[in-house]
Amino acid sequence: xxxxxxxxxxxxxxxxxxDRLRGQGLRPVRIWVPDPNAASFAAxxxxxxxxxxxxxxxxxxxxxxxxxxxxxxx
Numbered sequence: 001x002x003x004x005x006x007x008x009x010x011x012x013x014x015x016x017x018x019d020r021l022r023g024q025g026l027r028p029v030r031i032w033v034p035d036p037n038a039a040s041f042a043a044x045x046x047x048x049x050x051x052x053x054x055x056x057x058x059x060x061x062x063x064x065x066x067x068x069x070x071x072x073x074x
Contacts, residue, residue, distance in 0.1 A: 018028065034041055052061055
C-alpha cells in the first residue's frame with residue numbers, strides 16, 4: 001500500500017484527531033455566530049443596545065455588566 005498523498009494526509013489527521021476526542025467522551029458541535037464584518041451587524045448591535053438602554057431595568061442591567069466586568073487584578 002502506498003503512502004497517502006499530501007491532500008489525503010490532512011483529512012486523515014483530522015479524522016484521527018476527531019476519533020481521539022470522541023474516545024475522550026467529547027462530541028463536535030457546530031455553532032453559528034454573528035459576523036461582525038457583515039453590513040447589518042453594527043446597525044443591529046446599535047438597535048439592541050438602544051433597546052436595553054431604554055428598558056425599565058437599564059440601571060440593573062448596567063450594574064450587572066459592571067459587576068461581571070470588574071477585574072480585581074487591574
